[in-house]
Amino acid sequence: MLDKNENQNSSLAAKVYEIVARVPAGKVATYGQIAEMMEIELDARDVGHVMHHAPAGRGLPCHRVVNKTGMLAPDYVFGGQEIQRSMLEAEGITFLSDGRIQMERHLWGDYEQLLLDL
């Protein structure tokens, strides 16, 4: 885990990791939200980019980060959307018949407390 002090010195990626790592199970956050949480130091697009470069094995729940439509990441990310979907379902996240996440129900809404701890 990165320390709170460390993330302000590290690149934007570190901040993204910090936030993503704090997304509670059963909830999902959009790239835009994350970008907003870090006071728009970067764009939603950058968050995605960072995630692409994200080191697995740090316990980083990248599968909880989705785009605003609730679509899952492309197949080349987790080895198939089905994989990501399985992981999310295991956390209690429900899907629509479209294969998209039920955002209205699972969107991370109370991240204000997180910011205090961060």
Added chain:
DNA sequence: CGCCTGACAGACT
């Protein structure tokens, strides 16, 4: 140091 790409979002059609 400059050019190209991209796990997105918002506005428009």
Added chain:
DNA sequence: TAGTCTGCCAGGC
């Protein structure tokens, strides 16, 4: 509601 176009920016080469 969905598909298309555009905008911003950090990383990779």
